[in-house]
Amino acid sequence: MVKRAHEILAKQPGNDLTRVNDFAHIASQSSKIARKLGNIRNQFGGGHGRAHMPDIRDEMVDLALDGGLIWTRWALRRLGLFSEGRPKDLIRDLVEEPATFRSGDLRRRLEAANLPDLEPHHQRELGIAVGQRVMRQTFVVRWDGLDPCLESDDLTVWPADYRIGLLHGLWFAPDDQPTMTPWLLRKGIEVIDPIPDASEELEEQVKLACRSTQFFPPDTDLKDREGTVKWLENHITDRPASERPALTLMLQYLTDAPPPVVPHN
Known part of the structure; x- marks a missing residue:
């Protein structure tokens, strides 16, 4: 043991x-x-059916x-x-039974979790939990769990599955209902930029988002919406060809009326 x-x-x-x-x-x-x-316990310990206690000197005990x-x-x-750093405990504290996080807490706990060496499903689950807590505007979680990832292209320190989990957490609540805002849309796409090809995962997330009858909250600023559309138009050309259909679908959803029908799998 x-x-x-x-x-x-x-x-x-x-x-x-x-x-x-x-x-x-x-x-x-x-x-x-x-x-x-x-x-030592086996040789000198009590409770072994001995008729006489072994000769134990003080130095042996010390x-x-x-x-x-x-x-x-x-x-x-x-x-x-x-x-x-246990993933289940960290996820619990982030979203299931939200605990108070102070600046540096999440950074320390992600380091303790040894994120690069976790199983991919744990990396993704942690990413989702961090993203959903960021979506709730817990700024210290954003500073420790999202911003450093956005600033880094390192897929060892910030693995692909953690990044994909972040995208999902930023875009969706635990019940998979979209929580999209222009800022969350951009950050979700930016965080997966270092992944050479995330086409399958991106397509899955975009289709899930497009099933909603309302992409952004009704009070979304028109300039923010238009700025996001323009940003997405420019960003599509920077991504691999395999990802462009999903991003184009999202762009179409943002600009067309009525939105495209997305079939259920």
């Missing part, structure tokens, strides 16, 4: 944690000490305690970050 726990916690990222070889070696050696405590505490303290320092 100690060995497996150490393997997991040793990979835990965190701003105040280190993976420098010499220090990692110290932690690894301390885990070996902790594993030895099982043998060594066992000190050795075990080194690894235990190391593990506990990392365990908090490990818990903070």
